[in-house]
Amino acid sequence: MASRAGLYRWGNVSSASVWYVLSYIETYKGLKGGDKVWQLSFGSGFKCNSAVWVAKKTFKDTHTCWTGFDPAKMWEDLNALTATLAAEKAAKRAAAEAAGQTLPENGH
Structure with a gap:
């Protein structure tokens, strides 16, 4: 949920994303003493970084x-977008079937 939010x-704000996600958790869920948060991020190519934070x-x-x-509101917007994309697909x-064509499974 926090990553999606x-x-x-x-x-996509690149490496700053991990801080927005952590601040979301602190704002909406809170942390109890001893809770652990594992931050994991991926960069271009084979770049990866992680940190474990303990409250x-x-x-x-x-x-x-x-x-x-x-x-x-976020979920409402995302559900509406999902429905729109499904209808378009x-x-x-x-239209492809009416024209006698077959689309691949991913619809492209």
Whole structure:
């Protein structure tokens, strides 16, 4: 959920994504003392980095970058987009079948 929310709100912001995801967790879920968060990121080519953070205390901190964000609205938008894409794919497949063509399984 946190990764999807970061991508939805901020787009692909490369390595900064891990900080938006962590701030989302701190804002909406909070952390209890002893909770662990594993940050994992991938770069271009064969680049990977990870870090494990351990919360020293229990806290829930509201980060300003998430002010006004509505997770329910995000899911509403994403579900609408999924439905639109499915309808477009079905229409494309129907048009191809009507023309006697066969599309590959991925619909392209």
